[in-house]
Amino acid sequence: MALLLAAVAVAVAACSGGFPQSTLRPTADFSREIDTLYRTIFWWALGVFVLVESALLFVILRYRERPDSGEPKHVHGSTLLEVAWTLAPAVVLVFIAVPTIRMIFRTEGTAPEGALAVEVVGHQWWWEFKYPELGITTANEMHVVQGRPVGLTMTSKDVIHSFWVPKLGGKRDVMPGRTTRIAFTPDSVGVVYGQCAEFCGDSHANMRFRVVVDSPEDFPRWVAAQQAPPAPVDSTAARVQAGAQVFMTKGCIACHTIAGRSAGVIGPNLTHLASRTTIAAGILPNDAEGLARWLRNPPGEKPGSLMPKIPFTDDELAALVTYLQTLH
Amino acid sequence: MTTPVMGHAPTRASWGSRVWSWVTTTDHKRIGVLYFVTAFSFFLIGGLEALLIRLQLSHSGNTLVSAQTYNELFTMHGTTMVFLAVMPLSAAFFNYVVPLQIGARDVAFPRLNAFSYWVFVLGGLFLNASFLVGAAPNAGWFGYANLTSSQYSPGLHIDFWVIGLQVLGIASIAAGINFIVTIVNLRAPGMRLMRMPVFTWMTLVTQFIIVTAFPVITVALVFLMFDRFFGANFYSVAAGGDVLLWQHLFWLFGHPEVYILILPAMGMISEVIPTFSRKPLFGYAVVVYSGMLIGVLGWGVWAHHMFAVGLGPIAESVFSATTMLIAIPTGVKIFNWIATMWGGRIRFTTSMLFAVGFIAMFIVGGLSGVMHSSPPADLQQTDTYFVVAHFHYVLFGGAMMGIFAGIYYWWPKVTGRLLSEGIGKTHFWLTFVGANLAFFPMHFIGLLGMPRRIYTYDPALGLDTLNLVSTIGAFIMGTGMLVFVFNAIWSRKRGVPAGDNPWGAATLEWAVSSPPPVYNFSVIPEVRSRIPIWVENGMTPVPAVPPEPVHVPPGSYWPLVAATGIIIAAVGAILKTLLVVLGGGAVLVVAIYAWALEPFEI
Numbered sequence: 001m002a003l004l005l006a007a008v009a010v011a012v013a014a015c016s017g018g019f020p021q022s023t024l025r026p027t028a029d030f031s032r033e034i035d036t037l038y039r040t041i042f043w044w045a046l047g048v049f050v051l052v053e054s055a056l057l058f059v060i061l062r063y064r065e066r067p068d069s070g071e072p073k074h075v076h077g078s079t080l081l082e083v084a085w086t087l088a089p090a091v092v093l094v095f096i097a098v099p100t101i102r103m104i105f106r107t108e109g110t111a112p113e114g115a116l117a118v119e120v121v122g123h124q125w126w127w128e129f130k131y132p133e134l135g136i137t138t139a140n141e142m143h144v145v146q147g148r149p150v151g152l153t154m155t156s157k158d159v160i161h162s163f164w165v166p167k168l169g170g171k172r173d174v175m176p177g178r179t180t181r182i183a184f185t186p187d188s189v190g191v192v193y194g195q196c197a198e199f200c201g202d203s204h205a206n207m208r209f210r211v212v213v214d215s216p217e218d219f220p221r222w223v224a225a226q227q228a229p230p231a232p233v234d235s236t237a238a239r240v241q242a243g244a245q246v247f248m249t250k251g252c253i254a255c256h257t258i259a260g261r262s263a264g265v266i267g268p269n270l271t272h273l274a275s276r277t278t279i280a281a282g283i284l285p286n287d288a289e290g291l292a293r294w295l296r297n298p299p300g301e302k303p304g305s306l307m308p309k310i311p312f313t314d315d316e317l318a319a320l321v322t323y324l325q326t327l328h
Numbered sequence: 329m330t331t332p333v334m335g336h337a338p339t340r341a342s343w344g345s346r347v348w349s350w351v352t353t354t355d356h357k358r359i360g361v362l363y364f365v366t367a368f369s370f371f372l373i374g375g376l377e378a379l380l381i382r383l384q385l386s387h388s389g390n391t392l393v394s395a396q397t398y399n400e401l402f403t404m405h406g407t408t409m410v411f412l413a414v415m416p417l418s419a420a421f422f423n424y425v426v427p428l429q430i431g432a433r434d435v436a437f438p439r440l441n442a443f444s445y446w447v448f449v450l451g452g453l454f455l456n457a458s459f460l461v462g463a464a465p466n467a468g469w470f471g472y473a474n475l476t477s478s479q480y481s482p483g484l485h486i487d488f489w490v491i492g493l494q495v496l497g498i499a500s501i502a503a504g505i506n507f508i509v510t511i512v513n514l515r516a517p518g519m520r521l522m523r524m525p526v527f528t529w530m531t532l533v534t535q536f537i538i539v540t541a542f543p544v545i546t547v548a549l550v551f552l553m554f555d556r557f558f559g560a561n562f563y564s565v566a567a568g569g570d571v572l573l574w575q576h577l578f579w580l581f582g583h584p585e586v587y588i589l590i591l592p593a594m595g596m597i598s599e600v601i602p603t604f605s606r607k608p609l610f611g612y613a614v615v616v617y618s619g620m621l622i623g624v625l626g627w628g629v630w631a632h633h634m635f636a637v638g639l640g641p642i643a644e645s646v647f648s649a650t651t652m653l654i655a656i657p658t659g660v661k662i663f664n665w666i667a668t669m670w671g672g673r674i675r676f677t678t679s680m681l682f683a684v685g686f687i688a689m690f691i692v693g694g695l696s697g698v699m700h701s702s703p704p705a706d707l708q709q710t711d712t713y714f715v716v717a718h719f720h721y722v723l724f725g726g727a728m729m730g731i732f733a734g735i736y737y738w739w740p741k742v743t744g745r746l747l748s749e750g751i752g753k754t755h756f757w758l759t760f761v762g763a764n765l766a767f768f769p770m771h772f773i774g775l776l777g778m779p780r781r782i783y784t785y786d787p788a789l790g791l792d793t794l795n796l797v798s799t800i801g802a803f804i805m806g807t808g809m810l811v812f813v814f815n816a817i818w819s820r821k822r823g824v825p826a827g828d829n830p831w832g833a834a835t836l837e838w839a840v841s842s843p844p845p846v847y848n849f850s851v852i853p854e855v856r857s858r859i860p861i862w863v864e865n866g867m868t869p870v871p872a873v874p875p876e877p878v879h880v881p882p883g884s885y886w887p888l889v890a891a892t893g894i895i896i897a898a899v900g901a902i903l904k905t906l907l908v909v910l911g912g913g914a915v916l917v918v919a920i921y922a923w924a925l926e927p928f929e930i
Contacts, residue, residue, distance in 0.1 A: 018790045021777025023708040031708075038705045045695040052662065052691050059669045060676075060684055063605070069673040074862075077611040077664075085663040086656060093652045093698075100702040101645045107704055108641055124480075159475040160571060162636055162711060166777045170707020173636045175572070176474065177565035180638045193788070197636070197711040197779045199468050201475055202395050205782030282786075303395035 020193040023166040027192065027213070030107060030169030030184035037103055041096050048092065109172065109181035111151025116144060120154040122161035122174040124200060125207035125302060126268055126281040136226045137257075139268030140209045141276045145219045149185045162198035165211050171197045186213040191277070202304030208282030226272050229259055230327050243323025246316045255307070258327065267307060273327045291321045352883030354438035355846060359445050360424030361742065366449050367416035372809065373456065374408035377401045379806050382766070386799040388787040398783035399466040400485070404456075406469030407489070410589065411496050412452045414723065417731050418592035419448075422507055422531050425738055428837035429525045431516025431855060433848050433880065436509040439887050439923060444503040446891030451495035454898055458488035465489035468781060470582065471552070473563030473574035478556050484902060490553050491898045497542045497549075498894065504538035507531060516836070518855035518867075522616070525835045525858075526609060529616045530595025533623040534588050540627075541584040548577035557901070572637065579630035587626040589723055591619055593730025594661060597683040600733045601665050603833040604680040605672030608859050611664040618657030625654045635703040636710050644703040651701035658694055662687060677831070678752030682733035685760050689725025693718055696771065711781075714774025720767040732759070732812075740830045744842045745823030751815040758808030765801025769794045834859035839870050850874035884926060890919035 019025065026032040111117070120142075121128040129142045144150045154163055154174045164171035169184045196207035214222055233244045244261075247253065253262035259271040273279070276286050280302055284290035295317055298307040312320065341349070350358060381401050384392045393401065423441065427434055435441050458464040463484035467476045476486045511532045515524070524532075552574070554560035561567035563574050602609045609615060631639055631647040639647075665687055674680065696718040700706040709715055732755075740746045773794050778785055785791060829838035838861060840849060851874065853860075853867040860866030893916030900908030 019776045021789050023775050023777060034704050034708055037702060038699070038708065041699050041702055041705060045699060049691060049695055052666075053688060055666055056684070056687055056691075059666055060674060063669055063672050064674045064676060072605065072607045072672045074608055075610060075671065076608055077614065078667075081663075081667065082611055082614050082660070086660055089656050089659040093655060096698065096702060097649060097652055100648055100704065103704045104644050104648070105641045109638065159480050160472055164711075164779070166708060170704060171636050171711065172638055172707070175637075177571065193777070193786075195777070195779055195782075199399075199472070199475070199711075199781040201467075201480060202399065204399075205395065205784045208786065 020191075021166050021195065026167060027188040027190070028168040028184040028186045030182070031167055032187075033103060033107060034170055037099055040099060044092055044096060048089075107170070109152075109183050111181075111183035112149050115149035115151040115183065118142060118144070118150060118152050120152050120163055120174060122154070122156040122158070122163070122196070122200075122207075124158050124304070124306065125196070125203040127163075127196075127207070127209045128268065131223075134223055134227065136223065137269045138226065138272065138276070140278065140281050141212060142209065143212045143214055143219065143222050144186055146186055146189050146213050146215050148216070149183060151183045152181060154180045154182075159200050160198050161196045161200050161207065163194070164197040165192055165194035165209075167192040168194075168211060173198055186211075189213050189215050189218075193282075195282075203302045206281055206283050206302045208278075210278065210282060222275075225275060225328065230261075230271055233323075236326060237322075239319050239322050240326055242315075243319035243321070246312070246320040247323060250310055250312065250316070250320075270324065270327060274325050275328055288321050288325065291324055292317055295320060349883065351888060352442075352885045354434070354442050354881050354883055354887075356423045356427050356435045356438065356441060357742070357844065357846075357848075359441050360420050360422075362445055363416050363423055363448070364420035366445075366452070367413055367420060370408055370412035370452055370456075371414075371417065372813075374405050374413050375806060375809060377405040377408065379802055381405060382799040382802040384783060385785070385795050387792050387796060388785050388789070390784065393783070395783045396466065399468075399781070400459075400464035402781055403465045403468050403489075404459075407455065407465065407493075408452075409723070410469060410585065411493065412448075412455070414589045414727050414731070415500065416448055416452075418534070418589070418727075419444075419503060421527070421592065421596065421731075421734055421738065422503070422535075424742060425837060426507065426511065426528050426531050427514070428741075428840065428844060428848055429528045429835055430511060430514060430519055431836050431849060431852055432510065432514035433852070433878070435506050436514055437506050438881050439884050440502055440506050442884070443887035443890055444499045444506065446888045447495060447499035447502070447894055450891050450895040451492055451499060451898075454495060454895055455488060455492035458484065458492075463488060465492075470578060471574075472578075473552065473555075473571045474565060476552060476556075476574075477563060486552075487556065487902055490549050490556065491901050494546060494549050494553070495894055495898055497546050500538050501542050504535040504542070507535045508539065511535075516849075516852050516855050519836075522613065523855060523858045526598035526612065526615055526619075527592070527595035530591045530598070530619050533619050534591045537584045537588050537591075537623050537626065541581045541588065544577055545581035548574055548581070551577075557904075572634075575634055575637065576630070579633040580627075582633065583630045584623075584626045586719075586722070587622055589727045590730075591622065593686065593727045593734070594619065596730045596734035596737070597665065597686050599833070599835065600679050600683040600737050601668050602859075603737070603831050604675045604677055604683075605669045606675075606832070607668055607672040608834070608862070609664070610667035610670075611660075612858065615661055615664050618660045621657040622654060625650060625657070629654060632701060632703075632706070633710075635700075635706045648701055648703050652698065655694065655698050655701070662691065662694075677736065678747070678749055678756055679733045679736035679831075681753065681756045681760075682729050682736065685756065686726055686729040686733060689721050689729060689760075689763065692768075693721030693725055696721065709774060711779055712774035713770040713778045713780060716780055717767050717770035717774060720763075720770070724763055724767065729759070729763075732756075737831070738837075739819075740823075740826030741837060741842045741844070743820065743823070744826055745819055746826050746830060747815050747819045747823060751811060751818065755808050755811040755815060758804055758811060762801050762804030762806075762808055766798050766805055767801070769798045769801075773798070829861065834862040836860060836867070839867065841872070847874065847878035847880050850878070884923065886919050886923035886926060890916055890923060893917075893919055 026035045117133055119130040127140050130137045156174045156176045161174040162171045163174050172180050172182045190213055192211050194209045253264055255264040255267035257263050257269045279286045280294050284294050294301055297309050298305045384390050465488055466485045551562035555562055561569045563569045563571055628650040632651045700709045736747055773791055778791050826842045828841055850871050853870050855867050857863045857866035893912045897909045897912030900912055
């Protein structure tokens with residue numbers, strides 16, 4: 001029981017912040033509804049737990065063998081008791097089942113009119129986000145708007161993944177050959193963490209992403225930046241031009257799109273790579289060091305990665321990193 | 329081949345002939361011992377895998393094992409614990425205890441019983457041999473399509489898994505049929521169904537689930553095998569197949585499988601609790617019927633493993649409701665166990681401690697189960713450590729604690745000596761504290777956002793401390809297991825001699841010597857009560873010496889040969905060599921004919 005108390009203490013601490021992927025700090029309608037339901041069930045469960053464990057504890061303390069214990073009476077059962085403890089849990093379950101079923105019908109993933117539409121495509125091991133109405137394609141960082149409903153339409157290019165941003169809502173599997181949906185309305189500005197929740201091979205652990213909830217003022221700026229073509233390379237420094245040259249000649253273009261430059265679709269779209277905070281599906285910071293580390297050995301950072309290890313010279317690598325950092 | 333008549337096997341035989349007598353044995357008791365030793369060895373291997381998993385997760389960004397190795401470890405941990413540890417540990421008890429409890433001389437088909445054991449042990453070795461060639465299965469114990477396709481899982485990893493599980497299924501189904509026939513047909517006179525000990529009852533229910541559920545996974549596995557070996561397209565989306573087909577078939581097996589794992593342990597503690605409370609089981613009939621009800625309802629809940637798939641509101645509501653319903657018979661069992669202890673005179677032997685530990689932990693696992701029977705709540709819980717916490721409370725806190733209760737309870741019957749109570753209690757407390765320390769924090773780890781099956785996690789999640797606590801708990805449990813192994817070895821020589829009925833228990837197996845003679849009962853008793861030893865005239869006496877010679881069946885090596893044929897075929901499949909597969913098939917066919925035509929002395 002001391003253990004339980006310690007655990008509860010941890011839980012209380014857990015609710016007080018610092019957990020970017022917590023299901024217990026909801027920041028959207030979907031996750032809030034689940035949280036309310038979960039809390040209802042939790043209190044029922046805690047009540048039953050205390051009741052039954054206390055009964056167990058009482059019995060083993062009260063009826064343990066003592067020198068003066070007599071031979072127990074042979075009692076074979078009691079119909080009344082059996083009926084009672086069959087009905088009691090049934091009644092408790094009704095209190096759980098009714099709000100459950102009501103909520104199932106409310107959270108089927110149908111987004112209301114005017115929702116921001118985002119297409120999610122799962123890949124081993126990164127996330128592609130497309131905004132069909134805005135003509136934007138990005139990866140591993142989804143931008144949504146505070147207070148505006150979001151409707152996700154999801155499918156997978158390879159194996160089964162599962163889209164999960166605990167602070168915004170429950171998870172939904174992302175499957176090849178099928179389309180699944182979820183909808184939610186984020187209510188707080190900020191960055192929340194998400195991660196693939198269905199085992200999808202070697203780097204399942206490295207299939208992370210972020211959802212950036214922009215304020216209604218910031219979101220149009222992000223959209224405009226994403227819709228803009230990348231800065232023309234001619235106008236920039238020699239080192240950037242060298243980096244662009246590396247990008248064009250070392251095979252990068254086979255898999256990656258940079259608008260106006262290449263059209264690969266196997267890997268993430270890099271047109272506005274520098275606008276993201278992380279790379280490689282949320283496992284490295286998007287700075288010079290992170291980029292260099294990633295480019296030096298992708299399968300070393302993300303086991304099984306489709307992106308191969310390309311033997312860059314140190315100069316080439318530095319130039320490429322510089323170039324990629326210009327892709328705002 | 330000679331027919332041993334009367335008495336124990338000769339004790340002064342040469343080493344070689346003693347080994348041979350075990351290899352050819354058809355004695356349910358010896359097969360039970362073989363099952364136990366083998367399954368416990370696999371349990372230790374699975375535990376070792378668990379410790380490596382916990383070490384890797386003890387802090388974020390750990391590089392102790394690679395991603396690929398980690399995926400093999402959790403796949404084999406799950407596969408091993410389900411198919412090679414908990415199921416066959418239960419089978420050890422079915423074998424040893426059930427014929428004794430119902431007053432039978434052996435199981436209905438002794439050679440088929442030996443065959444089941446040999447297929448199990450060879451199948452288990454086959455699966456684990458994958459480690460030796462560096463290709464252990466790596467797609468999870470649930471092996472979701474289409475990750476298991478040759479496209480996304482090239483190499484032998486999944487081949488070992490898809491073939492190995494089919495082999496193990498043969499063992500389970502053969503044993504299932506054997507025990508159904510045994511329990512239905514071989515009961516002593518007067519042992520009416522409603523006089524059977526609850527462990528025998530739960531065994532019977534479990535066997536019905538096995539013989540109906542295993543064909544389902546066999547179908548799923550055959551589809552997968554065809555996809556991988558012959559280019560079929562059952563799970564290939566590009567060719568019009570469907571990845572959800574696998575999930576429906578797998579969980580249609582997988583959920584009844586949960587009850588295959590837990591019902592025998594429930595049966596065990598239903599024997600242990602009355603014995604050490606010195607009271608008959610409270611609500612015997614209700615406990616039996618709720619066991620059956622769990623077995624039946626277990627078939628109607630499989631899609632609760634798939635709530636994140638998006639099945640639609642109607643299906644989700646129905647599967648949610650059926651899942652909640654299962655809580656009722658399960659709760660009823662718990663209440664009846666507590667009521668059995670109520671007013672009793674409880675002796676806290678190690679066995680009883682484990683039984684009470686079962687109840688205490690199973691309540692937690694049952695309640696978290698109710699939490700994810702609610703689909704919206706489950707959307708935050710499924711595939712996270714919350715679920716890992718849940719089913720470890722059920723399968724370790726429940727099934728394994730129950731099995732340990734059974735081990736301490738029946739050990740003296742099997743070996744003639746008691747396990748040390750002092751060492752046993754150390755084992756219990758290390759296990760109980762370690763398990764709670766390992767598994768309880770996992771609830772929070774999951775609620776705070778850690779998915780399952782990840783070999784590394786972001787330090788920013790803030791989960792390092794909780795994971796470290798869990799790892800420490802796992803090592804405390806591991807220490808407990810070593811203490812048990814020591815107890816087992818120590819007690820073989822120095823344990824207190826048990827006598828026929830060391831616990832003063834009520835059921836038939838305690839009416840014969842410990843260990844029982846090879847023929848079990850010198851005379852098959854007539855049973856007149858559910859608790860024959862506790863009531864006057866509960867049964868006719870079983871004399872110490874048989875009044876007339878007792879026939880026991882001779883040994884046979886053909887079951888082993890038949891099992892070997894199956895394994896040769898499995899190895900042939902791994903080698904992708906048709907000739908070896910056919911060779912294995914030929915060995916199997918020859919063995920079956922030889923077995924069928926084996927002279928049977930009467």
